Amino acid sequence: MLDFDKLDKAIHEKGRLAIMTLLATRVGWTFQDLKEELRMSDGNLITHLRTLHRLGLVAYTKEVHDRPQTTYALTVKGRAAFKDYLHVLEQIVKAGKK
């Protein structure tokens, strides 16, 4: 029997899962791009990003070009956690098919 508790609770939340998924597709995402793609409010997005950052899954860099810009990226730990999360999801789907 598969242990559903293996699912990383930090990633399992829908908003954070979407953020982690986007961050897994590129080297870095600016806050504006994430906001535009996910259609989240500033407050909601920053709360999720702070949670992920506190857990060491997401890193950010702040740069100033024409205006201040924050770019977010997965950390090594975050990428590994996302892979593990996907693996567990696949196991659940496979187990359900048996």
Added chain:
Amino acid sequence: MDPRAKAEEDLRVIRSLMERATVYRAISAPTALVAGLLSTLAAVAIYWNNEVSLFFDRPMRGRQFAEFWIAVLFVAVAANTFFIWREARRTGRPFVSSGMKLAVRGIAPCLLVPAAFTAWFFGTGYLGGAELELVVVWIVSYGLALLSTALFAPRSLALLGWAFLLSGMAIPALNNLIEDFPIDIPLAAMGTTFGLYHLIYAAFTWPRKRARFQAEPALE
């Protein structure tokens, strides 16, 4: 919701997001607008020069015809490069992105045939008045080039590719029918495809501010 259904739903959301995030639009709406306007203006200018009043000293046929359209191509490519650079700068992404590399790898082989055919046209092809054949090769190859990015391009770009491909294929197929038309067929084909099609594409894909609340479910 049972765990399996929830897991499947999560995987579906992940897949959909990843697909959306990796979409690469090789031709942006501003580029299409520039290309469409330039092509329309070029077609009108050549028509005006050939049929109404000579302002290029002589009728634009053969090599001059091809040179004129190649100049339009260079300006459109320069505009595309500028728009991609500007977008990369705005978003802080690299100019040569992974999407661009993927697109170039798909498009490059499709450009070999028109390049070789154009070289032949400038060598001897123009002597036989092969503008129509040249135009067909250009239109079909451009359509194929756009379709080569269809796997990671938005649907609108694939539709544009199909429009070019089918139009290019239709010209020789309908050759007998359109031969009697009192218009310059190569010129009309260039103006319609590279001019009109690009303008339509630009109008449909022009970036609009997305509404916060849309019909599809939000991810929050």
